[in-house]
Amino acid sequence: MNFPVTVTVTLRAGIADPEGATIERALPALGFDGVTHVRAGKSFHMMIEASDEGAALEKATALAQRLLSNPVIENATARVGDSGWGAP
Amino acid sequence: MNFPVTVTVTLRAGIADPEGATIERALPALGFDGVTHVRAGKSFHMMIEASDEGAALEKATALAQRLLSNPVIENATARVGDSGWGAP
Numbered sequence: 224m225n226f227p228v229t230v231t232v233t234l235r236a237g238i239a240d241p242e243g244a245t246i247e248r249a250l251p252a253l254g255f256d257g258v259t260h261v262r263a264g265k266s267f268h269m270m271i272e273a274s275d276e277g278a279a280l281e282k283a284t285a286l287a288q289r290l291l292s293n294p295v296i297e298n299a300t301a302r303v304g305d306s307g308w309g310a311p
Numbered sequence: 312m313n314f315p316v317t318v319t320v321t322l323r324a325g326i327a328d329p330e331g332a333t334i335e336r337a338l339p340a341l342g343f344d345g346v347t348h349v350r351a352g353k354s355f356h357m358m359i360e361a362s363d364e365g366a367a368l369e370k371a372t373a374l375a376q377r378l379l380s381n382p383v384i385e386n387a388t389a390r391v392g393d394s395g396w397g398a399p
Contacts, residue, residue, distance in 0.1 A: 225347075231354050246355070246378065255374050257360030259313075266319050266354035267334070272345030286343050290334065 225270045226279035230287040230301045233264040238296045267291055268305075276303050313358045314367035318375040318389045321352040326384045355379055356393075364391050 234240050242263035250258050267287075273279035283301035292299035322328050330351035338346050355375075361367035371389035380387035 233354070233356070249378065250374070253378060255370065258374065259358045261355065261357040264354040264356070266321070266352040267349065268321070268352070269349040270347045282343065286338070286346065290337065290341060
């Protein structure tokens with residue numbers, strides 16, 4: 224069975240995030256006030272063939288740690304579900 | 312009140328995704344079989360000051376469309392909630 228999996232890769236706390244800081248600085252000039260703590264990250268969506276949801280999640284977590292993130296500066300979390308991607 | 316908001320920016324269906332294609336091609340060599348339809352995108356997390364959750368979501372959606380995505384080739388979806396980011 225194929226499960227939709229979403230992997231989110233985020234910078235670890237304390238790691239400088241110039242992209243997020245730049246967005247945060249640009250927002251007031253565009254009329255968006257009251258937006259703080261902007262952090263930028265990456266998102267991946269895939270279909271994973273597995274016998275059940277737990278196995279799909281386990282595969283996705285291993286893959287996220289080994290291939291999609293740099294564990295020195297990034298955290299990777301995987302979850303089963305579409306959330307914002309729609310059908311592939 | 313401050314609400315945690317996550318914005319996900321994804322390529323529209325039909326737009327070529329070389330990053331996703333490269334990841335998909337690399338996976339079998341690393342021992343991950345049965346992973347298909349890999350798509351790469353961006354993810355942003357922020358705290359938004361608003362009177363209620365609906366207002367925060369509205370602000371985030373406007374901001375995602377105007378600043379965080381290119382609507383010609385990308386979809387942006389905003390949702391209130393942490394999902395994988397942890398405390399800012």
